[in-house]
Amino acid sequence: MSQQTVVQLVFGVMAALSLGGAMGVVMARTVFVSALWLILSFVGVAGLYITLGAGFLAVIQVLVYVGAISVLILFAIMLTEDVMGDEHPNNGQVGLAIILLTPLIFLLGKWGFTANWPVKAAAILPRSGLSVDAATAAALPGALKTGDAFLVPDSVAYLGRVLMTEHFLAFEVVSVVLLVALVGAIVIARD
Amino acid sequence: MPHIPSILTHFSPELILVVGMLLVLTYDLWVRGREGLQANLAIITTVLALVATLVLWVTMPGSHPVFEACGPGAKAGTCRPGAFISDDFTHFFRVLGLLGTLLVLISGQTYMRGRTAFKGEFYALVLSAVLAMNLMAGANDLIVIALAIEFLSITSYILTAFLRHDGLSIEGGLKYFLYGSITSAAMLFGMSYLLGIGGSTSVPALAAIARNPELAQVQGYANIMLPALALVLAGIAFKIALVPFHQWSPDAYQAAPTPVTAFLSVGPKAAGFAVLIRLFVGSFSSLSASWLGTMGLLCLLSMVVGNVAALTQGNVKRMMAYSSIAQAGYMLLGVVSLGGKTLMGLDSVGAVLFFILTYVFTNLGAFAVIIAVEQATGSAELGAYRGLMRRSPLLAVSLVVFFLSLVGVPPLAGFVAKFAVFGAAVTGGQVPLAVVGVLTGVVSVVYYFGVVREMFFGASEEGQPGPIRVGMGTTFVVLVALLMTLVVGLWPEPFITLANNVAHSIAPALQAAGGH
Numbered sequence: 001m002s003q004q005t006v007v008q009l010v011f012g013v014m015a016a017l018s019l020g021g022a023m024g025v026v027m028a029r030t031v032f033v034s035a036l037w038l039i040l041s042f043v044g045v046a047g048l049y050i051t052l053g054a055g056f057l058a059v060i061q062v063l064v065y066v067g068a069i070s071v072l073i074l075f076a077i078m079l080t081e082d083v084m085g086d087e088h089p090n091n092g093q094v095g096l097a098i099i100l101l102t103p104l105i106f107l108l109g110k111w112g113f114t115a116n117w118p119v120k121a122a123a124i125l126p127r128s129g130l131s132v133d134a135a136t137a138a139a140l141p142g143a144l145k146t147g148d149a150f151l152v153p154d155s156v157a158y159l160g161r162v163l164m165t166e167h168f169l170a171f172e173v174v175s176v177v178l179l180v181a182l183v184g185a186i187v188i189a190r191d
Numbered sequence: 192m193p194h195i196p197s198i199l200t201h202f203s204p205e206l207i208l209v210v211g212m213l214l215v216l217t218y219d220l221w222v223r224g225r226e227g228l229q230a231n232l233a234i235i236t237t238v239l240a241l242v243a244t245l246v247l248w249v250t251m252p253g254s255h256p257v258f259e260a261c262g263p264g265a266k267a268g269t270c271r272p273g274a275f276i277s278d279d280f281t282h283f284f285r286v287l288g289l290l291g292t293l294l295v296l297i298s299g300q301t302y303m304r305g306r307t308a309f310k311g312e313f314y315a316l317v318l319s320a321v322l323a324m325n326l327m328a329g330a331n332d333l334i335v336i337a338l339a340i341e342f343l344s345i346t347s348y349i350l351t352a353f354l355r356h357d358g359l360s361i362e363g364g365l366k367y368f369l370y371g372s373i374t375s376a377a378m379l380f381g382m383s384y385l386l387g388i389g390g391s392t393s394v395p396a397l398a399a400i401a402r403n404p405e406l407a408q409v410q411g412y413a414n415i416m417l418p419a420l421a422l423v424l425a426g427i428a429f430k431i432a433l434v435p436f437h438q439w440s441p442d443a444y445q446a447a448p449t450p451v452t453a454f455l456s457v458g459p460k461a462a463g464f465a466v467l468i469r470l471f472v473g474s475f476s477s478l479s480a481s482w483l484g485t486m487g488l489l490c491l492l493s494m495v496v497g498n499v500a501a502l503t504q505g506n507v508k509r510m511m512a513y514s515s516i517a518q519a520g521y522m523l524l525g526v527v528s529l530g531g532k533t534l535m536g537l538d539s540v541g542a543v544l545f546f547i548l549t550y551v552f553t554n555l556g557a558f559a560v561i562i563a564v565e566q567a568t569g570s571a572e573l574g575a576y577r578g579l580m581r582r583s584p585l586l587a588v589s590l591v592v593f594f595l596s597l598v599g600v601p602p603l604a605g606f607v608a609k610f611a612v613f614g615a616a617v618t619g620g621q622v623p624l625a626v627v628g629v630l631t632g633v634v635s636v637v638y639y640f641g642v643v644r645e646m647f648f649g650a651s652e653e654g655q656p657g658p659i660r661v662g663m664g665t666t667f668v669v670l671v672a673l674l675m676t677l678v679v680g681l682w683p684e685p686f687i688t689l690a691n692n693v694a695h696s697i698a699p700a701l702q703a704a705g706g707h
């Protein structure tokens with residue numbers, strides 16, 4: 001088996017985990033079971049990060065989402081169990097949704113797989129530590145120049161650098177958003 | 192002159208808002224015994240941010256990127272474009288958002304008094320909503336755009352569900368949240384396609400790629416661009432409440448505390464159009480073949496569904512929800528009329544900006560009256576307006592003026608705005624949409640007149656209710672809105688020039704790109 005096949009196989013398994021977990025979240029009969037499915041979905045996403053060469057993000061995903069946030073969600077569910085009803089919210093429109101969404105997802109998938117993504121090669125590069133080759137640069141002039149580094153090989157350092165430079169504004173705004181969400185949760189939940 | 196970081200100058204309105212928001216939030220902790228001044232603190236913060244914006248606009252015109260990413264050893268000219276851009280276009284929407292919020296804060300102050308124990312939180316959330324709108328106005332990076340939209344959405348959900356002991360309030364907030372989270376996911380998916388095609392989240396970088404003629408040769412590019420732009424459009428259309436992404440809006444408008452409804456009807460709409468115009472017209476006008484059709488469809492549906500559904504509403508807040516959907520449809524008509532020319536050389540984008548300017552004041556004026564009536568009668572149902580002419584001539588006459596302006600009757604501001612947008616549509620090759628716009632505009636007379644009939648000719652059942660005492664704040668807001676509606680209608684030249692200048696700052700290449 002070539003390396004490419006292994007990567008594709010791992011991607012398939014991880015994608016199935018994250019999608020299957022997400023399906024479980026919305027289909028489960030009780031909120032508690034939904035939360036358990038959510039953990040599975042988080043694990044799948046962590047696996048996807050690994051196939052993309054973002055090992056650090058994968059570890060963070062497991063530590064924060066699988067380890068901490070899931071536990072928090074489970075605690076919240078257990079503490080509020082007696083105030084929640086256990087009816088299964090289902091508006092009976094699953095069939096209609098499937099009929100409408102199947103062609104859409106099929107088309108998006110078909111177009112996504114057949115397109116010659118200009119940065120298709122970029123997904124493999126971070127692991128090899130390579131930079132843009134002449135062929136990729138020629139595929140879309142203006143976007144990339146030969147010799148540009150796609151990503152630095154060490155993804156933790158890269159992550160830290162872009163968070164403090166290119167995405168500094170987003171990084172700071174996120175903290176305000178979290179504060180507002182926290183305040184909102186208290187306002188809506190407290191008597 | 193010492194070097195001042197651009198964050199402290201060109202980002203100062205936002206910094207003022209953050210500081211003000213934190214002060215309002217912690218007000219109770221550091222001031223004892225003098226409660227209830229959070230509203231004043233919020234008003235002061237908004238005024239300061241407004242002054243900062245005006246000073247920036249006047250003293251430093253032109254386009255100023257903020258948060259440019261230049262590494263320590265970066266060569267000149269290799270900096271990544273700023274994630275936020277402070278230009279005339281940003282200033283225009285900053286001023287509109289801040290002015291709108293100011294009017295809402297002034298007219299809604301007494302309404303919120305006694306209705307909630309969370310005063311500080313309420314005003315802090317309103318300030319953070321303005322902050323999010325300012326970020327949307329200047330966002331120049333897909334991540335910041337997505338984050339700012341999400342920020343505004345989260346704030347809006349909380350504000351809608353703020354009076355949680357009112358069962359309706361929670362229901363409206365939940366519906367808003369469910370729709371919002373799904374459209375956000377769709378928008379992010381679309382953005383991931385854009386990132387895949389362009390290799391960057393920066394809007395100027397993506398725009399440069401979009402203008403590259405060799406892009407068309409990339410295999411399967413058109414297949415990717417169509418869904419990518421359509422999905423991004425869905426996320427923005429949700430914020431603007433365009434049909435078919437509007438189902439949340441009547442419920443949320445009805446359920447929210449009325450000052451919040453007033454805010455939702457102008458703030459997120461204006462900010463949504465800021466993102467829409469910057470992204471689609473300012474950056475992707477060369478790709479208009481991929482998005483013009485989708486947007487035209489949204490425009491058609493919004494004008495028709497908004498105006499027709501408003502006919503059967505018995506609640507004035509719900510009616511205003513559908514009316515504002517229809518108004519958003521007219522604004523979108525200007526966006527799809529690429530290359531159209533109208534009044535005094537105003538181009539299509541300028542027509543949209545001018546329309547938004549008049550809409551903000553007219554709609555806020557109408558909502559100031561709705562808030563006052565709800566305070567006096569405890570209801571926003573049609574019946575609450577019975578005999579309003581006798582009970583408060585000021586409110587009744589002002590509401591008629593605002594409604595006439597929304598319909599587009601000369602010589603009010605709404606007439607000039609509609610004339611400009613329809614003119615742009617006719618010259619920009621959207622004649623069928625313009626015809627639909629005029630026809631649905633005639634339909635809108637019916638539902639606005641339903642309220643007017645109640646106010647002037649409705650006979651009261653339970654005797655003669657006394658006159659309504661109108662507070663200082665409401666009177667002020669109603670008079671300001673009346674003044675703007677009349678002045679812009681009778682003397683539109685300076686405002687048209689303003690809109691045109693702002694439009695040119697965002698799309699200087701529009702003339703070249705338009706006409707197809």
